[in-house]
Amino acid sequence: MNFNFINLQPYTNPQYFVYLMIGLVPIIIGLYHGHRLKIYEVAFSLVFLFLIFDGDKWQQGVNLIIYLLFQLLVSYWYLHYRQNGKNKTWVFYLAVVLAILPLVLVKFQIAFPKAPIPGVLAFLGISYITFKTVQVIMETRDGAIKELDLSTYLRFLLFFPTFSSGPIDRYRRFAKECNVAPKRDQYLADLEIATRNLFQGFLYKFVLGWFFGTYWLPKISKAALIAGAANGGLKFSWWLVAYMYCYSMYLFFDFAGYSLFAVSISNFMGIHTPVNFNKPFISQNIKEFWNRWHMTLSFWFRDYIYMRFTFFAMKKKLFKNPIRLSQAAYLLLFLTMGFWHGLTWYYIVYGLFHAMAIIINDCWLRYKKRHKEQIPSNKFTKWLAIFVTFNIVCFSFLIFSGFLSELWFGWK
Structure with missing residues (x-):
């Protein structure tokens, strides 16, 4: 049965929420009365997941099933290995590599479509489910996870509100909530927060995100390309600066709106999915920015890379100087993040840019600490720091957008 006359990709249009809220009514009533309808919640999630992969996307649904079976095999194999008291490092590395392998192959397939890589791997949401499985394997190795309940693990991996693009939850936190109903007072507070996040998400994604991304960005893009062609080799114009700011606002409002929807629907279901954004554009330095922007992803990379x-x-004494160690770790972290976004030059440069920005920021903070009596600290310097950080971030988003490829080389 084909439902493609309704766009049922997650959070893509207001009509989608009508069907979503209808499906949530029994869950809301049950939680209000202190009952978690687990069977209905599973059915509800599976129905909406099925509708994502309906019609011409059915192959992605098959890919998801194959992927889940593979990840369950890897996760439970490694769990059984650890339960037997074994802890060989190479076995842990093998488990992590196996868990990441499907995502790596998908990234290569996208970058090199003619390469002989099985197309059976790709499906919507593979990145964020991979983050969850790798997290479980790593915490199993640490001894933080000693048991994996199959039904809870599947619900964690397939949790519908965060399925396609996060936020990235942690298994142990999710497992504490998914089988019990919150107290009524707590749930009423959750409903209030969920409603506020839902309407804020509408403002962000369907009003501000539409204005910056759909209405304004194409006009600015066209003007920047025309001005760039007229300027010859330099290809700089104030339209390019306008594009940088416009794209940055679109990226924030679109993704923050999506994340607000995911957190809102989670709260309606009695699950406290962590928030993803916390006023990132008031950050006073680039490190603070990554503690406010796409937080569940940045914290995942921080903890596990x-x-x-x-x-x-x-442990291996690879670096004698702790500062050099920290710098090497930043380079590894942001290069990995760049490669995760895609195997194209602008994603990799984006990762390197942020690595260098954090390394320079750390140097500045150490210098500032040594000379704190000579360097002023007041409202002006605070707002100057916010202004500088904001522009550095927006420039990195210009790199990330890939627009420079089109402007410089004519690549789309």
Whole structure:
């Protein structure tokens, strides 16, 4: 049965929310009365997941099933290995590589479509489910996860509100909430927050995101290309600056709106999915920005790449200087983030740009600490720091957009 006359991709149009809220009514009534309707919640999620992969996207649904079976096999194999008291490092690395392998192959397939890579791997949401499975394997290795309930693990991986683009939850936090109903007072507070986030998401995605991304950005893009062609080799114009700011606002409002929807629907279902954005454009430095922007992703990379590499390098004594160790960890972290976005030059340069920005920021903070009596600190310097950070971030988003490829080389 084909429902493609209704766009049922997650959070893409206001009509989608009508069907979503109708499906949520029994869950809301049940939680209000202190009952979690687990069977209905599973059915509700599966129905909306099925509608995502209906019609010409059915192959992606098959890919998802194959992927889940593979990840369950890897996760439970490694869990069984650890439960037997074994902890060989190479086995842990093998489990992580196997968990990441489908995503790596998909990224290569997108970058090199003619390469002999199986197309059976790709489906909507593969990145964020991979982050969850890798997190579970790593915490199993640490001993933080000693058991994996199959039904809870599947619900965690397939949790509908965050399925396609996050936020990225943690298994242990999710498992504490998904099988019990919150107290009525708590749930009423959750409903209030969920409603506010829902309407704020509408403002962000369907009003501000539409204005910056659909209405204004194409006009500015066209003007920047015309001005760039007229300027010859330099290809700079104030229209390019306008594009940088417009695209940055579109990227924020579109993605923050999506994340607000995911958190809102989670709250309606009695699950406290972590928030993804916390006023990122008031950050006073680039490190603070990454503690406010796409927080669940940046914290995932911090915990499972930056910290893991740092502990490994300290154990193996790869660096004598802790500052050089930190800098190498930043380079690894943001290069990985760049490659995750895609195997194109502007994503990789975007990652390197942020790595260098954080390294320079750390140098400045150390210098500032040594000379705190000579360097003023007041409202003016605070707003100057916010202004500088905002423009650095917007320039990085210009790189990320890929627009420079079109402007410089005519690549679309």
